[in-house]
Amino acid sequence: xxxxxxxxxxxxxxxxxxxxxxxxxxxxxxxxxxxxxxxxxxxxxxxxxxxxxxxxxxxxxxxxxxxxxxxxxxxxxxxxxxxxxxxxxxxxxxxxxxxxxxxxxxxxxxxxxxxxxxxxxxxxxxxxxxxxxxxxxxxxxxxxxxxxxxxxxxxxxxxxxxxxxxxxxxxxxxxxxxxxxxxxxxxxxxxxxxxxxxxxxxxxxxxxxxxxxxxxxxxxxxxxxxxxxxxxxxxxxxxxxxxxxxxxxxxxxxxxxxxxxxxxxxxxxxxxxxxxxxxxxxxxxxxxxxxxxxxxxxxxxxxxxxxxxxxxxxxxxxxxxxxxxxxxxxxxxxxxxxxxxxxxxxxxxxxxxxxxxxxxxxxxxxxxxxxx
Ligand code: PEP
Ligand code: MN
Numbered sequence: 591x592x593x594x595x596x597x598x599x600x601x602x603x604x605x606x607x608x609x610x611x612x613x614x615x616x617x618x619x620x621x622x623x624x625x626x627x628x629x630x631x632x633x634x635x636x637x638x639x640x641x642x643x644x645x646x647x648x649x650x651x652x653x654x655x656x657x658x659x660x661x662x663x664x665x666x667x668x669x670x671x672x673x674x675x676x677x678x679x680x681x682x683x684x685x686x687x688x689x690x691x692x693x694x695x696x697x698x699x700x701x702x703x704x705x706x707x708x709x710x711x712x713x714x715x716x717x718x719x720x721x722x723x724x725x726x727x728x729x730x731x732x733x734x735x736x737x738x739x740x741x742x743x744x745x746x747x748x749x750x751x752x753x754x755x756x757x758x759x760x761x762x763x764x765x766x767x768x769x770x771x772x773x774x775x776x777x778x779x780x781x782x783x784x785x786x787x788x789x790x791x792x793x794x795x796x797x798x799x800x801x802x803x804x805x806x807x808x809x810x811x812x813x814x815x816x817x818x819x820x821x822x823x824x825x826x827x828x829x830x831x832x833x834x835x836x837x838x839x840x841x842x843x844x845x846x847x848x849x850x851x852x853x854x855x856x857x858x859x860x861x862x863x864x865x866x867x868x869x870x871x872x873x874x875x876x877x878x879x880x881x882x883x884x885x886x887x888x889x890x891x892x893x894x895x896x897x898x899x900x901x902x903x904x905x906x907x908x909x910x911x912x913x914x915x916x917x918x919x920x921x922x923x924x925x926x927x928x929x930x931x932x933x934x935x936x937x938x939x940x941x942x943x944x945x946x947x948x949x950x951x952x953x954x955x956x957x958x959x960x961x962x
Contacts, residue, residue, distance in 0.1 A: 591639075592669060593618075593629040593646050594654045603651025604629070610649060614642060619663075619819070621670050626653070628670075630663045632819065662811040662855070664818045665825070670856045676796050676824045678772045679753040681716045683796075683826055684858030686931075688923040689887025691755055691798075691860070692912060693719035695902035696732060697739035705894040707746040709909040713916045717773065718743070718752040719889060723759045724901060725779050732900040740770035747772070755798055755889075761789040768793045778803045778830055778865075781813050791820020798826045798889075800862070803833045807847055811855060827851060827859045828889060829880070831866030840868025840905070843876050848883040859884075864891040864905045873907055874915045881923050890915065 593607055604620060604627055611618040616633035635642060647655045660666055676683040683689045692715040697703045707718050722739035724732065735742075743754045753772035758764055759780060767774055773796045780786055781802035790797045797817055801810050814825045829848060831841025843866035851859045861880030863873045877888045893899045893906040907915065 591631050591635075591643065591646075592656050592658055592663075593631065593652055594656065595627040595629065595651050596653045597626045599627065599651030603649070607646060607649050607652060610646060614638070617819075619669075621664075623670070623672060630658070630669050632663060660854070661808065662815045664823075665811050665814045665855045665857055667854060667856055672856060674823065674825075674856045674858060676826060676858060678717075678796055679747075680751065681753050683860075684886050686927055688881070688920065689717065689858075689860060690715045690916070690919070691717040691719045691887065691889040692892045694721070694893045694899070695864075695891045695906060696721040696724050696734055696900055697742055698732075698735070698900050700742050700745075702894060703739075703742045703746050704749065706892055706909075707750050707752065709894065710892055710912060711750040711752055713909070713913045714920060715752065715912075715916075716887075717755055718746055718750065719755050719775075719891075720746075721901070722756050722767070723763060725757065725759055725777050726901070737766060740767065744770045758786070758790065761785050764789045764793060768795045771795065773798055773826070776800060776813075781805055781810065784816055787813055787816035788820045791817040791822045793822065795822075796824035796826065797822060798828050798860075800828045800830045800865075801832065801844075801847070803831065803841060805832070807850055807854070811851075814855070814857060825857050826886075827855070827857055828862050829859065829866070829885075830862040830889075839866070839872065841866050843867065843880070845879055845883045848880065848885050852884055858886040860887040860889055861885045862889040864889070864902070864907075868902075868905050870896065870905055870907055870911065873905065874911075874918060877915060877919055878922060881919060881926065888919070 607629055608618040611631050616631050619630045621628050643655045673684055675685045692710040694706050697720040720743055722734050724734035747754045755773035755775050756771045757775040757777050758767040774790050775798045778800045799814055817825050831843045834842040836842050848859050863876035867876055873890055880888055891906040892912045896903055896906040896908055899906050
């Protein structure tokens with residue numbers, strides 16, 4: 591249940607409600623919004639519930655006690671109506687800007703990573719990706735360079751200024767990955783690895799949680815709930831395709847999940863058209879589609895020589911392809927953002943704002959990050 595405090599409630603009144611909840615052996619999580627504080631009460635209440643509702647509702651400073659109808663609570667919009675904005679170094683995720691995570695599937699060598707990092711940074715990527723510990727379907731495939739790759743990633747961050755995202759596969763790796771990386775990635779195969787989710791919930795690094803390839807949206811949000819309820823509010827959701835009967839593409843990108851999630855949760859959502867499609871020629875159209883669906887950004891795999899890549903060779907873009915993608919994505923995102931913001935301001939834009947939008951389109955087209 592949620593305890594909704596009055597806008598005028600004092601800190602002492604909020605504390606009073608939290609101690610009453612703790613005294614019942616339940617856990618309070620409070621969110622101080624711009625207008626009021628909401629306290630989520632989490633834990634098994636059983637038959638005590640009606641009496642507890644009554645008792646909490648009578649406490650000073652409480653406006654209402656409302657049931658939570660969804661199994662996810664802290665990740666829900668009902669608890670936290672404003673969107674979560676995550677800042678990491680100079681990158682901001684979820685503020686309406688375009689997040690572009692780009693880099694190789696696997697870090698293969700210092701030179702391969704630096705060539706990619708410098709290329710994607712120059713083209714306007716905002717975050718550098720690169721796998722150090724690789725979850726491979728076959729035990730005989732390249733498994734990643736491990737800690738050596740983490741060191742290269744940290745060096746690449748120094749050279750480019752881009753924050754680094756990389757996958758952590760097990761709880762015992764969390765500390766070392768958090769020491770070198772800025773964002774911890776949980777891969778599709780680990781979305782329901784609850785000890786790993788709890789472990790990344792305890793570190794002070796944002797987490798990018800990829801959707802399990804067989805997971806429903808609710809299961810995905812419940813996985814995010816593990817991280818947030820363990821103490822880490824900075825979670826980015828990444829739609830990377832789900833398994834369907836279709837075999838032409840590696841997975842099926844569930845674009846509908848993007849607007850569905852944006853209604854259900856305050857967490858930022860990005861799409862990964864590389865793993866979703868498995869084919870480099872499909873990456874650009876599906877990245878555009880993801881932004882069209884309202885995603886906060888994209889993750890794409892980029893390699894200086896994709897044909898020589900040690901993993902996911904068929905889906906990695908080369909640098910010229912990445913530059914072309916950016917030349918399309920940046921102005922489309924800017925234009926959509928302008929249109930959507932104008933629509934929010936006045937449901938139907940008037941003639942003056944339509945003219946402004948049209949002028950903005952010309953400006954966006956010329957000021958976009960044009961490939962070098
Ligand atoms: C990755 O992004 O490196 C990766 C392995 O992706 P996924 O977990 O989505 O397969
Ligand atoms: Mn990959």
